[in-house]
Amino acid sequence: MMVLVVALGWVVGIQPQVAAISTASDQRVSVEQTNAGHRALLTKLKEDFKGIDNLNQELASLSKSVPSGTNAPDYVDQLDALASANQVALKGLTIADAEAYTPVALVAPVASAAEAEAPAPSPAPTATPSPTAAPGSPPVTNPGITAANFASLSVQITVSGTYSNVLKFVNGLQTGPRLFLVTGLTTTAATESSVPVDSTTEAKPSAASGNDRLVDGSISGLIYSIVASSAPTTVTGK
Secondary structure (H helix, E strand, O other): OHHHHHHHHHHHHHHHHHHHHHHHHHHHHHHHHHHHHHHHHHHHHHHHHHOHHHHHHHHHHHHHHOOEOOOHHHHHHHHHHHHHHOOOEEEEEEEOOOEEOOOOOEEOOOOOHHHHHOOOOOOOOOOOOOOEEOOOOOOOOOOOOOOOOEEEEEEEEEEEEEHHHHHHHHHHHHHOOOOEEEEEEEEEEOOHHHOOOOOOOOOOOOHHHOOOOEEEEEEEEEEEEEOOOOOOOOOOOO
């Protein structure tokens, strides 16, 4: 009889309590593992946040280099300041409508005339030449840059000034805050009437300038912009 009472006490009273303790222990271990993961993530976020100011500065610089939209008024102001800093007169500016970016087309290198005319001594397998960027195209490609999110705008700029100052102006275009790809540059001798006389531009080069003659410079190139996504924002939840 005592054995039966003890057995019933184990089944009815003690075994459920042991099972509950075991379940609670398993849940505690799971919660501790989850908390440990959260603590590790929080530590990483704190470390990443320490560099947020540098990232924001880099983003601001990149946004000036390739803005969202054409941002033409600001670009005109940049050109005015650049022309003044390099003592050239900005005579003309044309910015074409934005066009979808065309990825760089790779072409095989062209053999020289001497190589083309030289007879091959014997047929032998040769390695296929590596594709290279087409002349005048940027040599770097990125699969993340597509016609859907990137646009280019053709720019034509005309300036007048001494030859060296025109070259400085072109260098300023290439190294300025707005990304500018120079695709063409021509200079022609300028007449005295083509260069206005003001506080920043001399009508004639000084005697010390030697061959630094007055020229009209025509610069063609491309600027770029980010195309904002037109896809509607998806809202989930209630």
